[in-house]
Amino acid sequence: MKRLLLLALLLSGCASWTQTQSRLSVEDGWVRLMPPVAPNSAAYFTLNNQGKTAVDLIAVESDVAGVLELHTIVEEGELRRMQQLQKVTVPAQGIVQFKPGSYHVMLIGLKKPLQENQIVPFTLRFASGESLAVSLPVKQDGEGKHAHH
Numbered sequence: 001m002k003r004l005l006l007l008a009l010l011l012s013g014c015a016s017w018t019q020t021q022s023r024l025s026v027e028d029g030w031v032r033l034m035p036p037v038a039p040n041s042a043a044y045f046t047l048n049n050q051g052k053t054a055v056d057l058i059a060v061e062s063d064v065a066g067v068l069e070l071h072t073i074v075e076e077g078e079l080r081r082m083q084q085l086q087k088v089t090v091p092a093q094g095i096v097q098f099k100p101g102s103y104h105v106m107l108i109g110l111k112k113p114l115q116e117n118q119i120v121p122f123t124l125r126f127a128s129g130e131s132l133a134v135s136l137p138v139k140q141d142g143e144g145k146h147a148h149h
């Protein structure tokens with residue numbers, strides 16, 4: 001029985017998961033606190049790739065919203081609008097910053113209003129098949145980001 005369990009773990013890619021943990025990391029993540037009536041929110045973080053090859057983030061999953069999409073903001077003349085992306089590439093030994101006015105993870109159809117300081121679990125999925133689990137706190141926009149600079 002024990003042997004079967006071990007085999008199952010190996011087959012499920014446990015080894016590559018461990019590798020992902022050291023190569024890819026998320027820093028300074030937060031989820032935007034919204035008024036209780038707001039249907040949507042957004043998540044922001046810095047995605048750091050220590051690896052020697054670029055990685056493509058292709059999806060983010062979470063139970064807090066019906067649909068999660070990768071978005072960026074494009075400017076068309078005076079207008080700024082959100083655009084969905086199929087992937088976000090993080091260069092080898094580089095970072096991509098998800099931040100207001102730029103890349104963000106759109107949380108569409110919140111199942112419950114977010115509470116300040118609530119911790120929201122996410123799973124980031126990459127084109128390589130790797131995944132990264134992160135937990136991000138719910139914060140008000142700009143909190144602690146401009147006050148001390």
Ligand SMILES: [Cu+2]
Nearest residue numbers: 071082104106
């Ligand atoms: Cu968006």
